[in-house]
Amino acid sequence: MLTPEQMSKVLIAGPKDALDSVIAELDSQRLFHIEDFVENDQEEYTGYKIGNPLAGAGDISKELLRLRSVTGAFSLQGEDLDPKARIRRSELAAQIEKELPRIEDEVESLLAKRSALENHQKEIEQKIEVLTPFADLRTDLSLLHGYRTLTIFAGTIAKKIDLGVPSEVYHSESKKGNFLVAAVPVEYRQEVERKLLDAQFQAVPIPDEPGPAKERISVYNVQREADRKDLEEISNQINALKSQHSEFLAACDELLSIEAEKAEVPLRFATTDHAFVAEGWVPTESLEGLVNGITKASGGKAYVTQLPVEEGKDLPPMEYHNVNFVKPSQFLIDVYSRPKYTELDPTLIVSIVFPIFFGLILGDVGYGALLLAMSLGLRMVIKGDDGRMLLDVLRNASIASIIFGFLFSEFLGFPIPGLHPVLPTRHLNIGGEAGGHGPAVPELMIMAIWIGIAYITLGRILGMINHARQDHGSHRVKAVLANLGWIMVMWGILLMIWSFFAMPLMPDLTGYPALVAGLSIPAIAGVVLILVGILLIARDSALEIVELPTILSHVLSFARLVGVGLSSVAIAMVVNFIAIGLIIEPQLEHLTIIGVILIIVGVFVFLLGHLFNAILGLLGGGLQSLRLNYVEFFTKFYKGGGRKYDPFGLKRRFTED
C-alpha cells in the first residue's frame, strides 16, 4: 500500500532470428520497461552496438505519416472515441490494404480542392482590396493604362490640392481619407510629383482590369460567394467522411503505431552481428509469466534472466501499487511528483485525508450533492484517463462533503431541522435573526490545530521511515534523529503552552505548582524537549535551525480548514438572507403581481448565489486541502522525482490479436 510495485531487473538475450518473436511477445505482454542501451565504455558491453530497425520500418512509418495527415485533417482524437467493437488485427490488416488508400486518396483530393479554393478566395480578396479605392470612379479602369503622353497618378492624399498644370483630376473624400486620380501630360510630371509629395501623396497600384471598378468588385463578390459555398460543401464532405470512417481510422492508427513501435524497438537494444541483449524492468509478480512467454515464443532460443539490483546505481521505475479506492488520488500525487522507487508512496494517506479536509471546509449536504451530481454528469463528457481520475477524486470529496454536511447540520447554509450538529456549529448570526450564540470558533480552531499537530507528526514519522530506508552510514542515524527532533520541539512548545494557558479541547496543565524560575513540571519537560530537539536538528544540519518558526506557521496554517469553511457558510447564509429574508418573504405577506415578479427574482438570486458559492467552495476547498497536503505534509518527508514505469507496448482500444 505505502510501497510501490516491486520491480525486478531483467536481461533478455538471444540470437537475432528470435528478435521478431521476442518483440511481438514483449508487445503483447506490456510488462517490460526497457532501459535504453547507450553505447559507452561499459566493460560488459564491449563490441555491442545499437540495433537497427526491423525490416519494413520505413514503409510503416510512411504509411503512418500519410494516415496521420488524414486524421489530422479530421482533427480526430482516438481518446475521444468510444470503440463499439474491437477489430481483429488480421482482418484489419486486410482492410488496410484495400480500403485505407481509397479513403486517403479521397480525403487528400478533398484537401487539395479545399486549399486550391482557399487560395483562389485569397486572390479574389486581394483584388477586391486593390479595387475598393477606385469604387466611386466611373471611368473604365483600362483607360488608366498605356499612354505615351500622359502620366496617371492614383493614391491617397492628405488634402485636396490644385495641381496648377493642365490636367484631369478625380478627387473623392471619405472617412478613410482623400483619394486622387489625376492624368497629367508627361512634361509636367516632375512638377506634379513634387506638389503631390508635399501633400503627403501615397501612390496605390492601378488595377489592370477591364470596365469600371464597381462592376469588377461585384463580379468578384459573386465569385467569392461561389467559393465560399464550394468550401462549405467540401467541409461537409470531409465531416461526412469523418463520421463514417473515424473508428476505422483510429483502429488503423493504433495498428500502425503498434507496428511502428515494434519495428523501431531494436534501436533501444544492444546488438552484435548475430545476437541481441535487452535490459529492463518487470514487476516481480509478473516475472515468471514473462520468462515463460518469451521462452515459448522464441522456441527456447531466447534466454531471460533476473539481474541483481545494484543499490545506488540502479534506479527502478516506479509503478503505483494501490487498491482501487486509492487509485484516483494517484493523479494528485503525479501532479506534485511521482514518488521515487525507494520512497514511501503517500497516495493512500492523501486519498483518505484529502476528502476529509475537503469535507471539513465545504461541509454542506446541498453543495456536496450538487458537486456529486456534477462529477457523475461530467463522466459522460470527459473521456481521458486523467480526467476520469480527477472526477473520481471530486466524487470522493463531494461524498465527504455530504457526510460532513450532516455532522455540521448544514444544507445550503440552513441548519438541517431536528439535526443537532455533532461537530462544533458553524452557523453565523446573519440578518439579525438571533440564532443561538453564533459559530463555536474557538472549538473549531482548536479542532483544526489538533488535526494539524497530528498530520505534521505523522509526516515527520514518515520522514523518519524514509530516511531509514534510503540513507546510509552515519547520515542515516542523524537524519532519522533530526526528524524525531522536529517532533520533540513541536510537542515541547505544546507542553509549554498548555502549562501556561487553559484552552478548550486541550489538556489543562496549568494546575501544577511552579518548581524552578516560575516553571512547573510540564513546562520544564517542554523546555527539555525543545532543547534536545534543537540539538538533534542541528546535529544533522545547523542551517535547519532557521526553519524552526515553520513549526508554528505550519500548524496554524491548518486554521484554514475553519477560516475558508466559515467564509463559505457566511456566503451561503448571506445569499439566503438576501433572497428569502429581503426579497421573497416581504412579498408573501401581501401578494401582488409585482410581488410575484420579485419572488421570481428572489428565486433567481437564490439559485445563482448558491451556484456561485458552490464553485467557490469547490475551488477553495479543493486547492486549500491540496495545499495542506503538498506544503504542510509532503515537505516533512516526501521528495518525489521517481521515474514512471512505462512498459513497452501500446494499449489496445480498437484492435485485438
Place this chain on the structure above:
Amino acid sequence: MVGEELVGMTPEMIEASQAGMKALGAGLAVGLTGIGTGLAEMAIGSAAVGATAENKDVFGLVLLLTVIPETIVIFGLVVGLLLLF
C-alpha cells in the same frame, strides 16, 4: 476632551462602540493581510505561469510556491475570527 465625550455616553453606547472597533479591527486584519498575500503572490504567480509554459512538469512545485504566501491571510483570518467570537 476625551473625558468630556465619554461622560456623555451611556454604557450601551460604549459597548456598541467597542463592538464596532472590534469589527473594524477584524476587517483590517483580514483586508490588510489579504493585500499582503496578493502582492506576494503576484510576482510568484506570474513567474509560475511562465515556468509552467516552458516545462509542464514543474506544475506541482510552482503551485506549491504560489500558495505559500496564503498563510499570511490565513493568519489575518484567524486573528479576525478570534476578535469577533
